[in-house]
Amino acid sequence: MTIFSLIRRWLEVPVRFRTLFWGFLQNDIRGRFAGSIGGFVWSLLTPLANLFIYIFVFSVVLQIRLKPMETGTDSFAVFFLAGMLPWLAFSEALNGSTSLFLERANLITKVAFPLELLPLTGVIVPFFLNGVGFVMYLGYLILRGYAHLGWFWLPVVVGVHMTFTLSLIILISSLTVFLRDIKQFMGIVISLWFFLTPIIYPMSMVPENYRWMIKLNPMYPFIELYHQVLLQGTISWSMLGYTVGLSAILFVGGILFFERSKYAFADVL
Secondary structure, three states: OOOOHHHHHHHHHHHOOHHHHHHHHHHHHHHOOOOOOOOHHHHHHHHHHHHHHHHHHHHHHOOOOOOOOOOOOOHHHHHHHHHHHHHHHHHHHHHHHHOHHHHHHHHHHOOOOOOOHHHHHHHHHHHHHHHHHHHHHHHHHHHOOOOHHHHHHHHHHHHHHHHHHHHHHHHHHHHHOOOHHHHHHHHHHHHHHOOOOOOOOOOHHHHHHHHHHHHHHOOHHHHHHHHHHHOOOOOOHHHHHHHHHHHHHHHHHHHHHHHHHHHHHHHOO
């Protein structure tokens, strides 16, 4: 099977098995709030509480000041949320990827269904749930006068970001079936990754000698693109091209590894 036929299969699976796919999405969303009185409200309150803490510490206590010419805004809260909201969707998807196949071991070993549906569910649900807060943030930006024609590039940035996230989910979820320690290791990786990504600080605050480390971070161009599109109404073509190329390479590598390893899942699980 050629790589193009594999890619076509990944694109066709959610359409061909749309009833099953929709069932996975619904069960995943309902499962997050099962037995909870607050239900969906907790998906908003928990991240909002964390966001307010970050904003209070860095904007009120540390009093970080931004230069509008560099960041597109002088408000730390506006700058912070532009990067943090996409990061929340990304980090939640990666955290969930380590148990994507492990938690469904009984289903995988007893029922025949396209396993591709699970990674697709693993990326859509976190982006959908966190997308509610992101839409509210966009509404706030409109009221503050940040709306710009450059926002038409936002769906492209989100789409490439989701593809990049899906690629990592495929790789991590497949590897975790064989290496269970990845589940324990992922929390440390995500914490370090967060602070190496320019979310709570602009790139201009990083000393020149250390900027090369930040630029090696694969999430750096994605966060910068969100900042550019949302706050400056512009987009870096070179940065967009880099993220598209990176996402494409990772996606191809992910599905190749998945195709070679999925037949051993039932034996290991």
